Amino acid sequence: xxxxxxxxxxxxxxxxxxxxxxxxxxxxxxxxxxxxxxxxxxxxxxxxxxxxxxxxxxxxxxxxxxxxxxxxxxxxxxxxxxxxxxxxxxxxxxxxxxxxxxxxxxxxxxxxxxxxxxxxxxxxxxxxxxxxxxxxxxxxxxxxxxxxxxxxxxxxxxxxxxxxxxxxxxxxxxxxxxxxxxxxxxxxxxxxxxxxxxxxxxxxxxxxxxxxxxxxxxxxxxxxxxxxxxxxxxxxxxxxxxxxxxxxxxxxxxxxxxxxxxxxxxxxxxxxxxxxxxxxxxxxxxxxxxxxxxxxxxxxxxxxxxxxxxxxxxxxxxxxxxxxxxxxxxxxxxxxxxxxxxxxxxxxxxxxxxxxxxxxxxxxxxxxxxxxxxxxxxxxxxxxxxxxxx
Amino acid sequence: xxxxxxxxxxxxxxxxxxxxxxxxxxxxxxxxxxxxxxxxxxxxxxxxxxxxxxxxxxxxxxxxxxxxxxxxxxxxxxxxxxxxxxxxxxxxxxxxxxxxxxxxxxxxxxxxxxxxxxxxxxxxxxxxxxxxxxxxxxxxxxxxxxxxxxxxxxxxxxxxxxxxxxxxxxxxxxxxxxxxxxxxxxxxxxxxxxxxxxxxxxxxxxxxxxxxxxxxxxxxxxxxxxxxxxxxxxxxxxxxxxxxxxxxxxxxxxxxxxxxxxxxxxxxxxxxxxxxxxxxxxxxxxxxxxxxxxxxxxxxxxxxxxxxxxxxxxxxxxxxxxxxxxxxxxxxxxxxxxxxxxxxxxxxxxxxxxxxxxxxxxxxxxxxxxxxxxxxxxxxxxxxxxxxxx
Numbered sequence: 001x002x003x004x005x006x007x008x009x010x011x012x013x014x015x016x017x018x019x020x021x022x023x024x025x026x027x028x029x030x031x032x033x034x035x036x037x038x039x040x041x042x043x044x045x046x047x048x049x050x051x052x053x054x055x056x057x058x059x060x061x062x063x064x065x066x067x068x069x070x071x072x073x074x075x076x077x078x079x080x081x082x083x084x085x086x087x088x089x090x091x092x093x094x095x096x097x098x099x100x101x102x103x104x105x106x107x108x109x110x111x112x113x114x115x116x117x118x119x120x121x122x123x124x125x126x127x128x129x130x131x132x133x134x135x136x137x138x139x140x141x142x143x144x145x146x147x148x149x150x151x152x153x154x155x156x157x158x159x160x161x162x163x164x165x166x167x168x169x170x171x172x173x174x175x176x177x178x179x180x181x182x183x184x185x186x187x188x189x190x191x192x193x194x195x196x197x198x199x200x201x202x203x204x205x206x207x208x209x210x211x212x213x214x215x216x217x218x219x220x221x222x223x224x225x226x227x228x229x230x231x232x233x234x235x236x237x238x239x240x241x242x243x244x245x246x247x248x249x250x251x252x253x254x255x256x257x258x259x260x261x262x263x264x265x266x267x268x269x270x271x272x273x274x275x276x277x278x279x280x281x282x283x284x285x286x287x288x289x290x291x292x293x294x295x296x297x298x299x300x301x302x303x304x305x306x307x308x309x310x311x312x313x314x315x316x317x318x319x320x321x322x323x324x325x326x327x328x329x330x331x332x333x334x335x336x337x338x339x340x341x342x343x344x345x346x347x348x349x350x351x352x353x354x355x356x357x358x359x360x361x362x363x364x365x366x367x368x369x370x371x372x373x374x375x376x377x378x379x380x381x382x383x384x385x386x387x388x389x390x
Numbered sequence: 391x392x393x394x395x396x397x398x399x400x401x402x403x404x405x406x407x408x409x410x411x412x413x414x415x416x417x418x419x420x421x422x423x424x425x426x427x428x429x430x431x432x433x434x435x436x437x438x439x440x441x442x443x444x445x446x447x448x449x450x451x452x453x454x455x456x457x458x459x460x461x462x463x464x465x466x467x468x469x470x471x472x473x474x475x476x477x478x479x480x481x482x483x484x485x486x487x488x489x490x491x492x493x494x495x496x497x498x499x500x501x502x503x504x505x506x507x508x509x510x511x512x513x514x515x516x517x518x519x520x521x522x523x524x525x526x527x528x529x530x531x532x533x534x535x536x537x538x539x540x541x542x543x544x545x546x547x548x549x550x551x552x553x554x555x556x557x558x559x560x561x562x563x564x565x566x567x568x569x570x571x572x573x574x575x576x577x578x579x580x581x582x583x584x585x586x587x588x589x590x591x592x593x594x595x596x597x598x599x600x601x602x603x604x605x606x607x608x609x610x611x612x613x614x615x616x617x618x619x620x621x622x623x624x625x626x627x628x629x630x631x632x633x634x635x636x637x638x639x640x641x642x643x644x645x646x647x648x649x650x651x652x653x654x655x656x657x658x659x660x661x662x663x664x665x666x667x668x669x670x671x672x673x674x675x676x677x678x679x680x681x682x683x684x685x686x687x688x689x690x691x692x693x694x695x696x697x698x699x700x701x702x703x704x705x706x707x708x709x710x711x712x713x714x715x716x717x718x719x720x721x722x723x724x725x726x727x728x729x730x731x732x733x734x735x736x737x738x739x740x741x742x743x744x745x746x747x748x749x750x751x752x753x754x755x756x757x758x759x760x761x762x763x764x765x766x767x768x769x770x771x772x773x774x775x776x777x778x779x780x
Contacts, residue, residue: 061519062474065768069636077632079480080472084452090469101491129451242467246459378455
């Protein structure tokens, strides 16, 4: 299996971009990635592009050739990958496979979402399409409602309180406050979270990630290409795992676990020949505070039922043993759906190479994991990143 | 590069299915494919699922885990591929890559579209999202309009008339009339085509494919898996090529050629170590009559400017040297967008193995090509299929 190297990464600021189209957002992200990689755009063999709601947000499907047209070339294989909020992570994973297969030497993996241009109820309706329309949405389910159910099931089984969950939001806002790419710069406290209106009991407004515009991109290359082009990428993707679960919660055996992410992590660790003990930090899919708890257990950073205690004890803060979501996470950095999985790669790469404003929290870090989930973790993609030569 | 074998194929009838959801349509297609393949659904490593307009037609994005949930297993990698009308062909190509890479032994590739449940103007609006929203659709462009421009450019450059184009529709209806899976069973003549209302000059209603519901599926396996499972697939995918072009027509140098499909064909033929001379029949993307002309030239079955003469002379009919669209094509078999590229694989496999009602037209056939295009051929996927041991 060939190694896959990250030659360059780029992303827009996450937040409100009322005056910019989706194609403009992605152009910024990929321009930065190409610039930093020193790979000419014309060298791209394959493009995997994550986007979730372009058809409803901008009336634009078929976005891959839009991007391909910008970078030129008809030999390019370009396609959109859609797996709801895991679209970006799956795009990364397909890029990894293309390079490993030997069929590609240069892959552009990217993601973009434009969401704030719609009215909030239209965005909420678009987001709901990531759940089961027939058995969940038409019965009145919303995503906050679904994660509220998961939170109820977890707290009921394993103990813990909404105060514990609140600490996750507080931590991620603190991390975002020193990340200029993040949507939110404000530091909050536990009382802010608890006093916020309930959205779907037990979750309140501050347990949920915001609606965000943004884009991310990464240029992946084979070792052979890197050598012939004189590139010296500092980070490799050494593990790439994916998993799937039934779309509807009613089909699941256990609402306190996320087997799609467990399967993805197992594959990724096996490929990288590591265990969770080797991880220096993690970027995980905290679309709601409870989602971060589930993610850390799926990643085997904590035993089942114990990640809630870790939140209470502050073990995952920037000063903790394995900092989680140093970027600010979906909660505070923002969650432009199709971009998120790629953004995690961008943030983790910068943290590993010391190019991130929060890199001082993990100065010795050489191994990181990213965890991206779709819907109520019906799809999941996990990647292990390692510093080259570390 | 490992060979990729087609273990089984299945498809629904194409047409109006007012009482069936998309998931029901695909369940029929994949059940048939699994049954014919003798591969247990639980063996699937990867699922690539082509769908274009689920978000607007059924309020359902994130469809891959719906399908994955039906066949079980959390180790499955499942994702939706969206490249407009080439979604299915790209799904097939990703399945081929996954098996070639050695990372998968069994791939389920499929596609589904439900279209007739919307009002026609809503379907037309959804289809328009495959073109450039900013520079084409908002300027009043429609797909019939875009292909009308391509037809004008071609006929102006190379000669030929709408009578010649009409013969393509007549041929494809004739082929569909003996294919029970096809949407249309009626035989038409040139006068019918010419007397039909003009939709976008020079193209009339009968130059265009219909709006269709349907699904298709194929189970692809590695030679190692086939051997260990005691399977003896009769057809292999020996070439898989893809290409991309600028999304908007205004960015193209030449409206009489489709370089995305030319690049795809070149790659596919090179992998299969064949030339177009070796082809016994072709299934091509005739969303409009002019599209079949462009396809045959991109596939190098005819020189540029000559496929229109072939239509006039009837060279591509079932009795011709290289029959084209024996299935009835998009024109008369129907065009459920995300399913089309997979359906071409289904039809070609059945034609090669003698399991198709029109197989008597090509009794000695051992090599076939499929050509699937997205938008105005901004994306294209070409596959070469060969009888195993032929």
